[in-house]
Every structure is written in structure tokens, then in C-alpha cells.
Amino acid sequence: MIPGLPQKLSQHGLPQRVTVYEVGARDGLQNEAALVPTEAKAEFIARLADAGLWMIEATGFVHPKWVPQLADADELMPLLGRHGFNDHTRFPVLVPNRRGLVRAAAAGAKDIAVFASATETFAAKNLNSTMEQSMLEIEATLQQALARGMRARGYVSMCFGDPWEGPVALRAVADVVVRLIAAGCVQVSLGDTIGTATPGHVRTLIDALERRGVARDRLAVHFHDTYGQALANTYAALQAGIATVDSSAGGLGGCPYAESATGNLATEDLVWMLDGLGITTGVDLRKLVETSGWMADILGRPAPSRAVQALTRGRTASTTTVNGNG
Amino acid sequence: MIPGLPQKLSQHGLPQRVTVYEVGARDGLQNEAALVPTEAKAEFIARLADAGLWMIEATGFVHPKWVPQLADADELMPLLGRHGFNDHTRFPVLVPNRRGLVRAAAAGAKDIAVFASATETFAAKNLNSTMEQSMLEIEATLQQALARGMRARGYVSMCFGDPWEGPVALRAVADVVVRLIAAGCVQVSLGDTIGTATPGHVRTLIDALERRGVARDRLAVHFHDTYGQALANTYAALQAGIATVDSSAGGLGGCPYAESATGNLATEDLVWMLDGLGITTGVDLRKLVETSGWMADILGRPAPSRAVQALTRGRTASTTTVNGNG
Numbered sequence: 122m123i124p125g126l127p128q129k130l131s132q133h134g135l136p137q138r139v140t141v142y143e144v145g146a147r148d149g150l151q152n153e154a155a156l157v158p159t160e161a162k163a164e165f166i167a168r169l170a171d172a173g174l175w176m177i178e179a180t181g182f183v184h185p186k187w188v189p190q191l192a193d194a195d196e197l198m199p200l201l202g203r204h205g206f207n208d209h210t211r212f213p214v215l216v217p218n219r220r221g222l223v224r225a226a227a228a229g230a231k232d233i234a235v236f237a238s239a240t241e242t243f244a245a246k247n248l249n250s251t252m253e254q255s256m257l258e259i260e261a262t263l264q265q266a267l268a269r270g271m272r273a274r275g276y277v278s279m280c281f282g283d284p285w286e287g288p289v290a291l292r293a294v295a296d297v298v299v300r301l302i303a304a305g306c307v308q309v310s311l312g313d314t315i316g317t318a319t320p321g322h323v324r325t326l327i328d329a330l331e332r333r334g335v336a337r338d339r340l341a342v343h344f345h346d347t348y349g350q351a352l353a354n355t356y357a358a359l360q361a362g363i364a365t366v367d368s369s370a371g372g373l374g375g376c377p378y379a380e381s382a383t384g385n386l387a388t389e390d391l392v393w394m395l396d397g398l399g400i401t402t403g404v405d406l407r408k409l410v411e412t413s414g415w416m417a418d419i420l421g422r423p424a425p426s427r428a429v430q431a432l433t434r435g436r437t438a439s440t441t442t443v444n445g446n447g
Numbered sequence: 448m449i450p451g452l453p454q455k456l457s458q459h460g461l462p463q464r465v466t467v468y469e470v471g472a473r474d475g476l477q478n479e480a481a482l483v484p485t486e487a488k489a490e491f492i493a494r495l496a497d498a499g500l501w502m503i504e505a506t507g508f509v510h511p512k513w514v515p516q517l518a519d520a521d522e523l524m525p526l527l528g529r530h531g532f533n534d535h536t537r538f539p540v541l542v543p544n545r546r547g548l549v550r551a552a553a554a555g556a557k558d559i560a561v562f563a564s565a566t567e568t569f570a571a572k573n574l575n576s577t578m579e580q581s582m583l584e585i586e587a588t589l590q591q592a593l594a595r596g597m598r599a600r601g602y603v604s605m606c607f608g609d610p611w612e613g614p615v616a617l618r619a620v621a622d623v624v625v626r627l628i629a630a631g632c633v634q635v636s637l638g639d640t641i642g643t644a645t646p647g648h649v650r651t652l653i654d655a656l657e658r659r660g661v662a663r664d665r666l667a668v669h670f671h672d673t674y675g676q677a678l679a680n681t682y683a684a685l686q687a688g689i690a691t692v693d694s695s696a697g698g699l700g701g702c703p704y705a706e707s708a709t710g711n712l713a714t715e716d717l718v719w720m721l722d723g724l725g726i727t728t729g730v731d732l733r734k735l736v737e738t739s740g741w742m743a744d745i746l747g748r749p750a751p752s753r754a755v756q757a758l759t760r761g762r763t764a765s766t767t768t769v770n771g772n773g
């Protein structure tokens with residue numbers, strides 16, 4: 122079991138297979154201070170695919186003024202084709218509006234992700250619009266995307282709390298989720314943008330969505346480790362029947378000591394748990410850890426992921442505990 | 448809800464009240480490189496009690512050659528009496544053997560904790576004995592402790608995996624737990640010493656113990672965040688009916704980037720989850736965070752706890768996410 126893999130002991134009532142939706146190349150790198158060279162991003166994504174990840178959000182066609190880390194989206198996409206991925210691997214890209222969609226299509230994207238807010242304040246501050254204006258633009262974007270034969274996912278931000286508004290009503294989240302699905306999203310990812318969610322809240326929201334007619338296989342979860350809750354919340358979501366989980370290789374974008382920390386759930390920590398639960402992901406944890414270590418070297422700092430830390434310390438994890446308890 | 452407390456949404460089938468068994472002053476500090484002055488330790492423990500913690504493992508009467516961080520145990524204990532704690536607050540101390548028990552009794556300890564190993568290799572390397580020899584010494588120690596009117600808890604190390612032996616049989620753990628209880632321990636804490644456990648394993652072990660006649664109210668859990676699993680495992684344990692959880696204020700002893708990291712579950716991350724689940728702990732999270740920040744200053748490095756990091760950044764947690772997703 123050591124080093125490398127947890128003991129498998131499955132648990133009744135969980136999905137047998139989980140799709141890890143990898144966001145490190147987009148959500149992770151956009152929250153890192155360093156600008157990673159485009160060629161390195163392409164290699165990063167290729168290595169993630171080689172580690173068995175098959176839903177890899179590659180970049181975002183957002184305004185480079187706001188997100189300079191993703192300013193090379195148009196150049197990055199053509200590089201992905203070189204790596205001979207199998208047909209199964211998909212590279213969704215974040216698209217904020219119709220202008221971004223045109224760029225994404227020109228760059229060869231086949232899958233997009235749009236993002237909506239569950240609160241007015243976040244819509245105003247992040248999307249510079251009202252929720253309704255934002256949703257109208259999303260619906261127009263989705264309409265054009267579907268017409269181009271693209272597949273679309275929706276993100277909903279602030280599903281579990283908003284730093285300005287406080288608690289967010291289940292109904293407010295459900296309204297947005299239902300509308301995104303009606304507009305053509307094949308999947309909606311419930312985002313705990315500020316990381317305040319706890320497992321009971323997760324379960325309650327998923328149950329509320331089901332009562333609104335949203336099937337669990339249309340949902341994904343996107344947790345942040347800002348308060349250390351991401352994996353516990355994920356476990357609650359799995360118990361509620363969710364089978365797609367967003368995470369970031371190495372915990373990219375989530376260095377806990379950085380001011381810019383978003384605290385993305387680390388893919389390795391997630392895969393460790395899923396492996397232990399006997400849930401199939403197709404991900405090779407060792408290859409993934411190597412890839413995150415390689416990216417950490419490029420960024421010049423350790424990967425935030427606990428599992429990456431433990432698996433790259435080059436020692437049995439218990440050495441000091443042994444001495445300590447003597 | 449921000450800053451400071453999660454939204455409460457409880458979950459069916461969980462304990463209404465959980466005892467947080469605070470190990471930072473012992474298990475945390477013994478794994479920190481720095482030697483904390485005795486007076487500061489006493490103030491630390493007083494502040495933990497003031498934050499509402501009432502089971503606070505204060506120190507250990509282990510050999511100072513092996514654990515210099517706890518060499519001041521004899522001096523520390525008398526200082527705790529000064530702070531006027533209410534009768535409810537208890538300060539167990541780790542006691543490895545009869546010699547330690549004599550010291551602990553002389554220093555005024557009323558509660559002790561003994562520790563056993565679930566594997567032969569760990570017993571050999573950490574306790575320098577066989578499991579049987581170790582258990583005989585523990586039983587002798589417990590006998591004398593009970594004769595002195597003390598209360599005793601047992602720790603079992605390596606319950607979920609051993610770095611040398613690999614998987615650990617449920618039966619091996621159960622044998623030790625049953626024997627500790629028979630020898631007079633009021634509670635046994637299941638230790639995931641190397642942090643490899645996952646939630647299904649946790650549930651499986653607790654169920655196996657029940658089949659061996661161990662009631663859930665006699666059990667506590669002690670998880671390490673070495674692979675980021677501690678809080679998810681805790682949630683699984685709560686669902687299995689466990690109502691005592693060990694954790695370390697600020698994540699003391701668990702700095703993820705340190706070679707010496709044991710990855711103790713941070714009390715703040717735990718309390719955040721328990722608060723969110725609507726489970727009563729009596730702990731004032733804000734006071735606890737202040738205390739952990741104060742101790743981090745003494746140690747000269749940030750607290751490993753994610754929640755402490757988030758709550759002391761002095762900003763709304765979402766600032767950068769907002770810009771990032773623009």
C-alpha cells in the first residue's frame with residue numbers, strides 16, 4: 122500500500138465509476154501568479170491525458186486583460202492536436218460570451234463551459250451584469266454553440282455561500298441550474314466558489330435539485346479547499362449519487378499560503394480517496410503525481426496537494442511519528 | 448456567514464454533539480521542530496480551554512531523549528492549575544509505561560492515555576518491543592492508573608495501514624482494541640498514523656469492531672491529513688456513529704511542506720465542518736483561530752490549517768476568484 126496507493130475498501134451506495142473533470146490547466150493556472158509558457162501548457166495537458174484523465178478543461182477564451190494567464194488560448198488549442206489523443210479525451214474550454222465562443226470555435230474547441238452566478242452581487246462584481254443579463258448572454262452563447270455541434274457544460278458560482286450576501290438560497294441555485302439545463306448544458310457543475318460548504322449543505326442542495334427535476338447524472342461538483350472541506354464535501358456528493366467531480370492536478374491555484382489561493386481540490390487527493398473506495402477513475406496516480414511535480418518545478422514552488430507532498434517526500438510517511446511517539 | 452462561520456445545514460443520522468479531543472499541545476508540539484517555552488505551553492492550553500475545548504491532551508511523560516519537545520512535562524502540569532479551569536475541563540497526558548505513570552501521577556495528572564500498536568513492525572520500531580510485551584506493560588500501567596483513580600484512554604497506531612507491513616487486518620486492530628477496553632480504557636482512539644485511510648475503510652473497521660462487541664461510544668478517531676483524507680474520513684466516522692474526534696489546533700505538527708509533517712487534522716477545519724453540520728461542540732471557532740495564530744507566531748511559521756489561513760487572510764475569500772473568472 123505504501124508507497125503509492127491506498128488499501129481498497131469500498132462502500133455501499135457509491136458510484137462504481139467517477140469522472141474526474143480536470144481543471145488544473147484552466148482554473149488552476151489562471152489563479153497562479155506565474156505565466157506558464159504555451160508549450161509547457163500543451164505538454165502539461167498531454168501528460169494529464171497520459172495519466173488517464175479524459176475530461177481536461179484546457180483554457181478559457183476570456184478577456185486577456187482580466188486573465189493574462191490564459192491570454193494564449195488561441196495558440197494553445199492547435200498544439201493539443203499534435204499529441205495523438207484518443208477520441209475519448211475531451212478538452213472543454215471556458216467561454217464567457219458569444220465573442221469568446223467565436224474565438225473558441227476558430228481555435229477548434231468542441232466542448233465549452235459557460236459560467237453563471239447564483240447571486241446578484243457576484244454577477245455584478247464578476248460578470249459586470251445582472252443575473253438576468255448574464256443568463257441571456259449565456260443562453261445566446263449556448264444556442265450558437267449547439268448550432269455548431271458543440272457540447273456545453275455550465276458552471277454555477279457561489280452555490281453554497283457568497284462573501285457579500287451570506288447564505289445562498291437553495292431555490293436561487295436551482296433556478297440557475299434548471300435554466301442552464303433547459304438552455305442545453307449537458308452537465309452543470311455546482312461551484313463552492315468560496316469554499317464554505319459543508320457536507321450536509323451539499324446533500325441538501327443535491328436533494329433540492331432532484332425535487333426540481335434535475336437528475337443527479339446531470340450534475341458535477343466543484344469544491345474548494347479554502348476551509349479544508351473539499352474532500353469531505355466530495356464524499357457527501359458521491360453518497361448523493363454524483364459521479365463527476367472537478368479537481369485541479371497538484372492543487373494548482375490553491376497554494377494555502379498564497380494570498381491568491383482559491384484552494385482548488387487537488388486531483389491527487391481526490392483520486393487517493395476514490396482509489397481507496399474502489400471507485401474506477403482510469404487515472405494513474407503515480408503518473409499524475411509526476412506531472413504535478415513537474416509543473417510545480419515550472420512554477421517554482423511545491424504542489425499544494427497533500428498527496429503529492431506525501432508521495433514525493435521520498436520516505437515512508439511515518440518516520441517522524443515513529444520517533445515522536447517513542 | 449463570511450467571515451467566520453459556515454451556514455448550518457444538518458444531516459440525518461449524525462451525532463448531535465461531538466467531543467473534540469484536542470491533541471495540539473502534545474501530538475502537535477512534539478512534532479514541531481521548535482521547542483516552545485513551558486509558560487507558552489501553559490498559556491496555549493489555557494487559551495484552548497477558553498475557546499471551549501474541554502478534552503485537552505496536555506503533554507506526555509515520555510523519555511526526553513526521544514521527545515525533547517515534551518521534556519518539560521513535570522514542570523508544565525502544575526502550571527495548568529493556575530488558570531482556574533472549571534471542573535469539566537480535563538488534561539490527559541500520554542504515558543508510555545509504569546515509569547511514565549509515576550511521573551504523571553506526581554505531576555497531578557488525573558487522565559492518562561496509553562498507546563499500542565496494531566502491527567508488530569511498528570511495535571518493534573516505535574515501542575522497541577513485541578506487541579505482546581508492549582500490551583503487558585500497558586496492562587500493568589493501566590492497572591496502576593485505575594488503582595490511583597485515574598481515567599485512561601488507549602491509542603492504537605497503524606489501524607489503517609503500516610508503512611512496512613502494508614495493509615493491516617481488521618482483526619489485528621480489533622484484537623488490540625478489545626484488549627485495551629478489557630484492561631480498563633474508557634475510550635480507544637483509532638489512529639491512522641500514516642494517513643492512508645479512506646472513508647470506506649473507516650466505516651468497515653468501525654462496523655467490524657461493533658461485531659466484536661465494541662460499542663461506538665467507546666471509540667474515537669484520530670486521522671492524519673498526510674494524503675488530505677482526514678476530514679472525509681471523519682465524516683465517514685460520524686456517519687458510523689463516532690462522537691469523539693481527535694484534532695490539533697491550527698494543524699500543529701502537520702505543516703505540509705515540512706519533512707516532519709504528520710499531517711494532523713486541524714481542529715479549525717474540523718470545527719468548521721461540525722458547525723456546518725449543526726453538530727454541537729462548544730468550541731468558539733474565532734477564539735480558536737486567534738489562539739492558533741498566536742502559536743504560529745511563536746513557532747515562526749503559518750498554521751497549516753486551511754481554515755486558519757482563510758480566516759486570518761483579512762479579506763473576503765473570493766477576491767481573486769472573482770478577478771480570475773472575469
